[in-house]
Amino acid sequence: MLIQNEVENFNVEAVNSGLKKKRPSLYAARKKIFPKRAYGSFRRLKWIIMAVTLSIYYLTPWLRWDRGSFAPDQAVLVDLANRRFYFFFIEIWPQEFYYVAGLLIMAGLGLFLITSVAGRVWCGYTCPQTVWVDLFLVVERFFEGDRNQRMALDKAPWTLSKIWKRVAKHSTWLVIAILTGGAWIFYFADAPTLLGQLVHFDAPSVAYSTIGILTATTYIFGGLMREQVCTYMCPWPRIQAAMLDENSLVVTYNDWRGEPRSRHQKKAIAQGLPVGDCVDCKACVAVCPMGIDIRQGQQLECITCALCIDACNGVMERVGRDRGLISYATLSDYNANMARAKDAEGHIVPSKVRDATGKLRDGFVHFRWREMVRLRTLIYLGIWLLIGLLMVASLATRDRLGAAVAHDRNPLYVRLSDGSIRNGYTLKISNMVTVPRDFSVSISGLTGATLELPGVVMRDDRSVVLRAEPDRVLTQRVLVIAPTEALAEPRHEFTFVISDVNGGERTTIDAVFEAPEDVAR
Incomplete structure (x- = not known):
């Protein structure tokens, strides 16, 4: 009995030690990615967008x-001190924050x-992350x-040349x-003024701390x-799946025309072997900033930058094949093409995709712009x-005169000697324009x-004229x-009437007289 217990204990310890050895790490070390520069239409589009967004x-x-002599002349300014937001000819006050909410919803x-x-x-x-990573x-x-x-430089020993390049970068x-x-x-804040303060170290401490925080995050990210x-911190890759359907355009490896792969297409064709268009050059992997292989299908890491399309199109042109082995495609089109390319046993048959001259056969579905117009996109x-x-109409018709009144809480009323x-x-x-205005106040x-x-x-x-400074309360x-x-009763409702003496806006405020x-007796 004792021997049996020792054997069982030994087996348990052996199993536990085996589990400890095989237990995977909870954290994966980062694998360095060295994306190759791509050339093509999508890369040019990314250059243009990067230049435009960074310039903006x-x-x-x-x-x-x-805006005149009474308001700042910076086109876009978030004036926290005065609680104003200026955007060219538009000025937003705190009580108009619903415009910002509307922009966020849009x-x-x-x-x-x-x-x-x-x-x-x-x-x-x-995405700012993508734009700055490109830069x-x-x-x-x-x-x-x-x-x-x-x-090669990453694997090379630390020499003066390597140190200089890394320090410069x-x-x-x-x-x-x-x-x-x-x-x-x-x-x-006013940009020229703040720049001068920064240079002379006269700027507020919050300015330097903000620059420090954003410098660190930009450099690290x-x-x-x-x-x-994009893979671990951004939540959008995990949300986007709910936004896609079978008619959404995604970067797709068209394996119905790429499989089976062959590095030696001409030799395989001469031998009568069935081969697809993919020459397994991995050019699509080399240019991917996320380091993924699009040929493995849709992946969480894919940011749909389409650089793999440019790389693959360049290879296809060099080997004399049609462009579009990797392309923007919808799931419905992909399934239709895959069904046409397979035989009865579910295997891809290259001869069903191409004719004897190597051209794609008719009948394969390509993206049609009308697929973008569907109920879901129309609702959005x-x-x-x-x-x-609604926001434009509200901005065009909004009043630039605001008013509010508060009754004294103590005392509610005073009885005079008469x-x-x-x-x-x-x-x-509230004078919500950038010029002074005179307002008539009556009851x-x-x-x-x-x-x-x-x-x-x-x-x-019975009335009084008050001058309101520009853009002030x-x-x-x-x-x-x-x-x-x-006074027929203890509480009597009446109205303050406020109007621009120059014939402009007019507003009323309800109040109570105590x-x-x-x-009434």
């Missing part, structure tokens, strides 16, 4: 827009629309060369990162982490346009009532005095 980001704070719906049509094209072309790769190639040179990355952080803070940000587009039109009742109010008038609905402004000599006890204490014979309980 770095140059926008320096654009000027004349951005979300636009992302859903684009993804349902063409997958992760946002990620592949306009950092330009710097890396400039100092270290293209893919093969960079791979990382120094340039840091300069770009600093410029990126600096450009961001220029959106929140764009230079060191790269594809890991309709909602997106509706929100946009028996009349006085109530105090705090009136706030309506309270018979015999008069107005008084503390410390102000008034010519008319005028706060004024107002006293309303009513005779007791005009009186003693015995006022």
Whole structure:
């Protein structure tokens, strides 16, 4: 019995030790990716988008827009100190934040629309992570060369040449990162003024700390982490699957015409062997910034940048085959082509795809633009346009005069020596334009009532004219005095009427006049 127990214990320990040895690590080490420079239409499109987006980001704070002498002349400015947002001729006040909310909703719906049509094209072309990684790769190639040179340099011992190249590359990355952080803070203050303060070390400490944080994140995300940000940190790869359907365009390896692969097509064809178009050159893998093989099908890491399409098209042209072995395609088209290319046993038959001259046979389905127009995309587009039109209409018709009134809480009323009742109010008038305006303030609905402004000599006890500074809120204490014979009940509703004396806007505010309980007796 003792021997049996020892054997069982030995077996348990052996199993546990085996499990410990075979247990996989919870964290995978990063494998360095050295993407090769691609050439083609999609790469040119990415260059154009990168140039446009970077220009917009770095140059926008320096654009000027004349708003007169009473408002800042920076075209795009988030003025946190005064709680204003300026965008060329549009000015947003805090109470108009619903416009920002509307823009965010439109951005979300636009992302859903684009993804349902063409997958992760946002990620592949306009996402800031993608744009800055492309910029950092330009710097890396400039100092270290293209893919093969960079791979060789990475494995080479540390020489003066390698040290110089690495120091130059990382120094340039840091300069770009600093410029990126600096450009961001220029959106929140007058750019020329803030730049002078930064140079002379007179800027607020929050400006330097913001530049430091954004410099670190840009350098780490764009230079060191790269594809890991898209794979592990960004939630969109895990969400986008819900946005796709069988008619969504995605980058696809058309294995119905690429299989079976052969590195020696001509020799295989001469021997009468069935071969597809793919020559297994791995050019698509070499140019992929995510380091994936698109021939393995759709993968979470794919950002739909289409560089693999450019690389494959170049190879197909050199071997005398049709372009489009890797292309944008829909799942429905892919399934239709796959069904046509297979035999009864489910195997791909190259002779069903190509004729004796090597040309693609007729009948294979290619993308048709009308496939983009379907109920799902129309719903997204309709909602997106509706929100946009509502926002434009609201901006075109919104009032630039705002007003609010608050009744004194203590005391609610004061009985004067002549028996009349006085109530105090705090009136706030928002002049939401960039020029000063005069506003007439009067009351309506309270018979015999008069107005008084503390410390102000008034010519008319029924109305008063107040001047509001441009783009500011005028706060004024107002006293309303009513005779007791005009008060039929303790609480009487009336209205403040505020209008531009130059015949412009007019607004009203409802208020309540408080009186003693015995006022109606």
